[in-house]
Amino acid sequence: MLEAAKETLARIRALPLTGRVRIMNVCGGHERTISMAGLRAALPENVELIAGPGCPVCVCPEEDVHDAIALSRLANVTLVAFGDMLRVPANVPKAEPRSLEAAKAAGADVRPIASPREAAAIARASPAREVVFFAAGFETTTAPVAAMIAEGVPSNLSVLLSGRKTWPAVAMLLDSEQPGFDALVAPGHVSAIMGPEEWRFVPERHGLPAAVAGFEADSLLEAFHSVLRQHLEHRAILDNCYTAVAKPGGNPTARRLIADVLDVVDANWRGIGVIAGSGFALKPELERLDARRRFALDPAAGRKRVGQMPPGCDCARVVLGKIKPNECALYGKACTPRNPVGPCMVSDEGACRIRWAAGLRDGAAAKS
């Protein structure tokens, strides 16, 4: 650990904390740094770090995964998606492929991509095929998708959009009877796009301390120190510990492009349900780019599937920070990174996958 981080940690340890303080993060990147740098063990006993809704892959609704698999099996379709999406399982009859990876193994043309630019390039390189971009992600990923659309895409490219906004899920938790946390560390790159101001509602409406953090241990520790001090002083504000990148107002071009091509709509979160104003949809005038319309997917068939997690899988409560990964009955038993049952064990941003990679094996071995 670097000197700056050590010094911040010393300042945290010197705080006169008495009761338990639960700090939630809503970003897979934050959770990865926390787990890999061992920050839980480094913090005082009564500080609890909770991984909240920070994994877009984990909350991507089952009906969207199902639609993506169905589209990939069409003879003239090439389906492209961020790599994490390929292994996300859907509930299907035994004879059918349960993930895009399984569809690929059965002969479908499914390709992992690392950038929306690749989706457009693949479509340009294969004009005889229909290329469907299955685009799941939070604002940080939705902005590049909006940029790709605004820049102009080839006519054989369509988008199966599963974009989500981060703050409405936190607002939903805070509006519930038991939010389950006392302070929030807000996501750095979502704030870089949308502006840190989006998180003001946390202190202003709910009286909870909040701080925007970057992805390095020292930025996260600065944010922990900020919210703990606010907590002690009963003075909740929105602090910004990632000013280098999360600038006031965010990224004006990104916000304009998102507003130009996308509408904000109510959206389903897998295992959690519909959250008002939490999703993105293509503007009506861009419906020619909508894979759901181009391929006349039946929305009624999708609705039947709404909210389903795999049987026995507790991912929904893990995503909401209600339970820790190792409190799921399947964790490390039926569900491992090699044979994942739920999306939280699939995605590099899933709390289960991250904690497993960091060595969390069972309840007895773990300091929460």
Next chain:
Amino acid sequence: MCLGVPMRVVERDGFNARCEVNGIERTVSLFLLQHEDVAPGDHVMVHVGYAIQKMSEAQAKATWDLLGEAFAAEPDA
């Protein structure tokens, strides 16, 4: 998916920029930075192939140091 990597702009052609980190070069879109002047030598935070914010050299270096070799070697992460 929200992890970004700071990169240095080597060359710019319209909205395309050749960017470098740790000896690895990638073509990065500047389409999301239309409100900024971006020139060779500048540093940008790159996420899924798009520069999402301009940052100072000192900030980029600090992030490289903190992210360590593992992240720097995987600019697509």
